[in-house]
Amino acid sequence: MRHRVTAAALAALTAAAGLTAAGTGTAQAAPTGRTHHVDCSATPGTTAADGSRARPWTGLDEANAQTYGPGDRLLFRRGATCTGTLAPQGGGSARAPFTIADYGHGSARAKLDGAGAHDVVLLSNTQYVHLKALEITNADNPGSERNGVRLRLTDYGTARGFSVSGLYIHDVRGGDFKTLTGSSAIHIAVEGKAKASRYDGLDIGYNRIENVDREGIYFKSTFSKRDLVGEQQDPNVYPGEWTPSTGVRIHHNTLKSLAGDGMKLDTTSGARVDHNRIDGFQLRSPSANAGIWTFNTDDTTVEYNEVSGGGNTHDGMSFDADGASQNTVFQYNYSHDNKGGFLLVCPYSGAKTIGTVARYNVSRNDGARLIQNCWGPILDTRIYNNTFVNSAETVPGHLVQDDAGSPATTQHELSIRNNVFVSEGTGGYAFKNPTAGLSFDHNAFYGIDMTRPNPGGITADPKLSPDFRLGKGSPALAAGTVIENNGGKDYFGNRLKPGAPNIGAYAGRGVR
DSSP: OOOOOOOHHHHHHHOOOOOOOOTTOOOOOOOOOOEEEEOTTTTOOSSOOOOSSOOOSHHHOOOOHHOOOOTTOOOOOOEEEEEBBOOOEEEOOSSSSSSEEEEESSSSOEEEETTTOSSEEESOOSSEEESSOOOOEEOSSSTTTOOOEEEESSSSOOEEEEEEEOOEEEEOOOOOSSSSOEEEEEEEEEESSSSOOEEEEEEESEEEEEEEEEEEEEESSSSOOOGGGGTSTTTTSSSSSSSOOEEEEEEEEEEEEESSEEEEESEESOOEEESSSEEEEEOOSOBBBBBEEEOOSSSEEEESSSSEOOHHHHHHOOEEEEEEBOOOOEEOOOOEEEESEEEEOOOOTTTOOEEEEEOOEESSSOOEEEEEEOSSSEEEEEEEEEEEETTOOOOOEEEEEOOSSSSSTTOEEEEEEEEEESSSSSSEEEEOOOTEEEEEEEEEESOOSSSSTTTOOBOOOOBBBSSSSSBBBBBTTTOOOSSSOOOOOTTTSSOSSSSSSSSOOOOSBBBB
16 A cells, blocks of 8 residues: 655655755755854953954853854863853754864963852753863862862753863862762762753763862762662652663773762763773772762773772772662773772662672772672672782782671672682781672682682682783683673683683783
């Protein structure tokens, strides 16, 4: 049977496909937009500034007074400094985002200085915005709640199409506030109670973040209530049903000298955190912090990151799957010189943490305890094929600090298999409070006084090379137990082959 298509229907289909009315197949051009210039070093002239390059705006008030649309560009002159808060109105579209960037020549960046304001850049209830290439600082009157960049939705619905890239954010001197509104270098908040809101498509990449009090990159949402959270957060403050942000990627960022956490994801689904470098966190905060951690998230992948310099043992681990984290995977990461240790798995107060995997990572000189779990339901946690090496100067007090015994009714499922543990010092690596839910098999322990059986494992020298591969003749070669759904490759990118795997993070042949 043939279906008749009316002229009106054909026109609608043509417009939706982005074709010309004549049906030639030529895509319509995206809106070109307008370009606006800001030069805060310029002296206001006798002729009113209009935002052109010849007559740029000279302050943020003028930039904030404009309503921007698809394809518009707001450009700040390189070498000039604007003071206050940039809070532009309007936004872009999928085909023509609104871009905030720089213009001009010279090595000095365009700089925005919050001078103690709550936010240097505030992108509120907007979408399709690309923010890039600027220098952002906020050091005056330290100790108050403040941010470098804050993205905020308030009863907005779904906001799409954000990119935050190439920024240099430094000296954001806030207080010890881990809240819905601050203090962070990059702060992503979903607020309100009336309309469920979220981000769909948020790319944060190639930014340099230094000297921030307290958070590096931080997510928080009021639409985060679900059974997995238990009583770990106040339902009166976070009352909305769980509405996760999607399409989130955080990558190729460098973060140094952070008072608190490096990166904290909250109320996201399917986020990827990759190729980041965190050097120095938990340095000036009395609260608990971690390098990269998840809370109330689903299906997060944390991979190819390097995390070091955790400053104390109030947590202070590189990685943490916290309460209501579900199916978090930590893989192919390099963790070193963190006083708190390598990994924390931490539900409590009725929360649950489910399906955490830590595989094919390398840990060097991580202290206090390599692995810690809090009390609370820790279900299907699998730690396998990692390599842990500690020098004589950094011998952990505990290989596993098992705090699951309080309360005694806690469910506990944590398996540790196919891992290499090497101590170049003497002693150390004890087990604290090991419970029945903690299982070990096919691990390699060398230079460590074992306090419990090691089924199927080895205690001979695994012959690690300086880059953590196994040497020729290593007893750890092909000595592991088969693990299904193992990710398909090792820390070094080698493909995993059928049969018994190596113990540790290296899957290749022994090296000379």
